[in-house]
Amino acid sequence: MRNRTKWIGLLALVFLLLMQVACGNGKSGGNNAEPGKSSTGQSETGKSEASEEPSQETKQEPVKLKLMMHVADDTRKAIAQMMKDRLAEKLPGYEVEFELVGTATDWENKLRTYNVTGDLPDVFYMAGAPSFPIIKAGNVIDLTSYIQEDGFAKKYSDPAVLAPASDGKMYAMPEGFDFYFNPRLFYNKDIFEKYGLDIPKTYDELLAVSKTLNDKGVIPMVVPAKDFNGAGLFLNIVMMMLDNPQTVLDLNDHKIDWSDPKVIAALNRVKQLVNEKVLPEGVVNLDYGAAANLFATKKAAMYAAMTWDLSSIEKTPDVDFMLWPQVNPAVDPNSVTMYWGAPNSGYAVSSKSKHIAEAVKLAEYAAEISSFGFTEIGKSPSALKTDAKMDMSDLAKRNLEQFDQTTIKVPPLALNLGSKMFSEYLKLSSSLLTGQYTGEQFAKDIAKPWEEEKKGSK
Amino acid sequence: MSSFYNNRLALFLFSAPTLILFTLFVVYPLFPQIRISFFDHDGINYNGFVGLDNYRDVLHSSEFWHSAYNNVKIVLISTFVGLPISLLLALVLDRMSPGIRRYFRMTSFMPAVLSVTVIAQMWIAMFEPRFGALNQALSTVGLGDLKRIWLGDPETALPSVAFAFLWQYIGLNMVLFYTGIKSIPKTYYEAALIDGAGFFQTNVRIVLPLLQEVVKFVLVISVIGCLRQFEHVKMMTNGGPGSASRTVIYELYYRAFNMYEFGVGSVIAILFVVACLLITFMINNLVAREKMEF
Numbered sequence: 001m002r003n004r005t006k007w008i009g010l011l012a013l014v015f016l017l018l019m020q021v022a023c024g025n026g027k028s029g030g031n032n033a034e035p036g037k038s039s040t041g042q043s044e045t046g047k048s049e050a051s052e053e054p055s056q057e058t059k060q061e062p063v064k065l066k067l068m069m070h071v072a073d074d075t076r077k078a079i080a081q082m083m084k085d086r087l088a089e090k091l092p093g094y095e096v097e098f099e100l101v102g103t104a105t106d107w108e109n110k111l112r113t114y115n116v117t118g119d120l121p122d123v124f125y126m127a128g129a130p131s132f133p134i135i136k137a138g139n140v141i142d143l144t145s146y147i148q149e150d151g152f153a154k155k156y157s158d159p160a161v162l163a164p165a166s167d168g169k170m171y172a173m174p175e176g177f178d179f180y181f182n183p184r185l186f187y188n189k190d191i192f193e194k195y196g197l198d199i200p201k202t203y204d205e206l207l208a209v210s211k212t213l214n215d216k217g218v219i220p221m222v223v224p225a226k227d228f229n230g231a232g233l234f235l236n237i238v239m240m241m242l243d244n245p246q247t248v249l250d251l252n253d254h255k256i257d258w259s260d261p262k263v264i265a266a267l268n269r270v271k272q273l274v275n276e277k278v279l280p281e282g283v284v285n286l287d288y289g290a291a292a293n294l295f296a297t298k299k300a301a302m303y304a305a306m307t308w309d310l311s312s313i314e315k316t317p318d319v320d321f322m323l324w325p326q327v328n329p330a331v332d333p334n335s336v337t338m339y340w341g342a343p344n345s346g347y348a349v350s351s352k353s354k355h356i357a358e359a360v361k362l363a364e365y366a367a368e369i370s371s372f373g374f375t376e377i378g379k380s381p382s383a384l385k386t387d388a389k390m391d392m393s394d395l396a397k398r399n400l401e402q403f404d405q406t407t408i409k410v411p412p413l414a415l416n417l418g419s420k421m422f423s424e425y426l427k428l429s430s431s432l433l434t435g436q437y438t439g440e441q442f443a444k445d446i447a448k449p450w451e452e453e454k455k456g457s458k
Numbered sequence: 459m460s461s462f463y464n465n466r467l468a469l470f471l472f473s474a475p476t477l478i479l480f481t482l483f484v485v486y487p488l489f490p491q492i493r494i495s496f497f498d499h500d501g502i503n504y505n506g507f508v509g510l511d512n513y514r515d516v517l518h519s520s521e522f523w524h525s526a527y528n529n530v531k532i533v534l535i536s537t538f539v540g541l542p543i544s545l546l547l548a549l550v551l552d553r554m555s556p557g558i559r560r561y562f563r564m565t566s567f568m569p570a571v572l573s574v575t576v577i578a579q580m581w582i583a584m585f586e587p588r589f590g591a592l593n594q595a596l597s598t599v600g601l602g603d604l605k606r607i608w609l610g611d612p613e614t615a616l617p618s619v620a621f622a623f624l625w626q627y628i629g630l631n632m633v634l635f636y637t638g639i640k641s642i643p644k645t646y647y648e649a650a651l652i653d654g655a656g657f658f659q660t661n662v663r664i665v666l667p668l669l670q671e672v673v674k675f676v677l678v679i680s681v682i683g684c685l686r687q688f689e690h691v692k693m694m695t696n697g698g699p700g701s702a703s704r705t706v707i708y709e710l711y712y713r714a715f716n717m718y719e720f721g722v723g724s725v726i727a728i729l730f731v732v733a734c735l736l737i738t739f740m741i742n743n744l745v746a747r748e749k750m751e752f
Contacts, residue, residue, distance in 0.1 A: 423712070
């Protein structure tokens with residue numbers, strides 16, 4: 001009998017302990033409260049329902065939101081700081097928790113995970129393939145009516161920037177400058193002068209110049225490849241574009257396949273850049289920062305990069321950009337370029353946000369500050385009008401002039417691919433950079449996800 | 459009172475909190491996984507029952523078998539190369555003076571407590587083909603022919619990652635072996651000394667047989683640790699080049715979170731759990747079957 005009493009007592013104790021553990025966080029339930037009905041303040045201040053003037057208290061409660069930004073480069077980091085600094089002035093009554101995500105891989109992984117777990121921040125930056133499953137899951141709101149009603153849409157100088165997604169809805173607040181980003185081949189002028197080298201005008205000249213640079217112990221060209229898949233995101237497309245821009249347009253419209261001889265030839269040119277040591281050994285494992293650093297420290301002569309890095313790149317003395325070396329005599333490299341912006345790129349608002357209207361305002365604020373920052377710091381033009389002073393450097397001016405000169409602007413093919421296709425495409429693009437994987441193999445391995453993509457399963 | 463504590467029910471009650479939490483957070487989540495494995499699931503929505511299609515997809519996937527093969531390679535490198543080295547180091551450590559022993563015990567344990575990010579970044583720098591210490595060292599000692607693009611070549615990427623993993627845990631395993639060695643009564647060593655046994659004979663005939671339970675334990679945690687390898691691969695090669703260094707868990711992650719094929723990911727998870735259980739069962743039944751007490 002005594003034993004039985006002990007067991008029952010012990011059992012009760014165990015359950016009490018478990019209950020204590022399980023209910024230990026019960027007080028934090030107020031975090032889910034609606035604005036204006038806030039119970040958050042009660043738990044924080046220790047006040048309860050007995051409070052005499054709950055409505056006055058809630059009016060003073062700041063709106064708590066979370067904003068996730070992608071800050072892969074110095075310009076974005078500076079913009080993030082600008083957003084924090086100006087928040088109190090521009091959006092009084094907002095308390096924003098900033099989540100700054102570094103590399104493209106981390107940003108993608110976070111978006112994918114948040115999307116699946118349903119924990120997307122109130123406002124977040126999205127673009128390209130990761131946006132499709134977020135839209136499909138209904139985790140973002142259509143911003144069209146919001147920006148029309150509050151007049152924010154009028155701030156865009158070019159309505160083309162507000163191009164909706166394929167379903168006619170607009171899921172992200174464009175920053176306005178994406179469109180002007182393009183892949184450039186930057187080079188260290190002093191290295192070319194030191195070794196008496198001319199700027200390569202053709203692809204063959206590029207191979208010859210690279211051989212000389214290698215003989216001198218200088219890495220001819222770097223491209224970020226590990227965390228930012230430079231091959232997949234622009235180099236493959238540039239190689240297609242230089243041969244025939246129509247190839248990119250047709251592939252983007254699903255009019256041709258990856259087995260098209262022109263596509264395979266372009267992919268093999270990327271492989272050749274590795275085999276001919278234009279790109280350094282182990283380039284497939286070269287991080288964004290490492291690639292930039294090799295160029296800035298003059299260990300590499302050329303740097304294939306997107307122009308959002310221009311403000312950082314031009315800090316290195318004696319830097320300029322060259323036109324991409326001509327591949328096909330019929331295509332003038334001065335007439336073609338690849339733009340970056342795509343529908344669904346910009347700041348999106350989570351449909352699960354408890355403060356949708358406030359989150360839309362925050363998304364507008366984020367887009368506006370980004371546009372301002374990229375114009376002031378990044379020296380980049382933007383279609384989203386702000387009071388930023390366009391104090392462009394000589395290099396930035398020439399970049400813009402050349403961009404405006406181009407008569408054919410091909411889309412960022414990779415950004416328009418669905419999730420499955422995008423993942424496989426990047427994986428195989430990384431294989432190309434080993435120099436052991438051919439365009440033919442690429443075409444064969446991509447065939448299955450490509451067929452699924454064409455059937456419309458993004 | 460003593461009868462109460464010796465009672466099986468009392469033991470059950472004492473372990474109940476842990477068992478309940480284990481069931482809730484480890485066993486229970488497996489059941490939804492099993493359900494998802496029979497559906498086309500994108501992580502959010504069930505898009506229809508597909509029967510055994512996901513299982514067929516995984517079992518016919520060359521990528522899955524390639525990643526499983528990679529896991530086997532990591533086990534071979536990290537366990538069957540790493541564990542003998544750890545054991546040897548533990549035996550040598552046992553013969554060192556207390557001061558030196560304390561120093562090595564502490565320093566060799568450090569990599570195991572460091573973040574994988576730190577370890578991965580360190581080895582990425584070491585393996586860097588142009589400026590990395592490894593290739594530089596090979597050139598310096600006249601072995602320039604052995605220089606490789608360690609993490610950028612499909613042939614060497616996985617062994618390089620496995621080596622970094624081995625390096626991180628070699629000290630931890632050494633400490634575990636050393637603890638086992640210290641638990642062997644000194645009288646056995648004294649008897650061996652009187653019988654004229656040397657270092658080799660003492661270790662082979664006395665230490666190793668009496669250490670078998672520790673060996674079994676270290677073997678299980680090492681093999682399972684190698685099978686669930688993900689962090690080093692993710693940090694050092696991102697599974698690449700291409701998919702050259704993917705492990706099963708990386709493949710699971712890729713199919714679920716990159717391709718949004720959570721049904722397929724669940725199948726891989728289930729196969730992985732089954733494989734781990736089988737391997738643990740085999741090690742427990744095939745290694746050190748005869749229990750030695752001292």
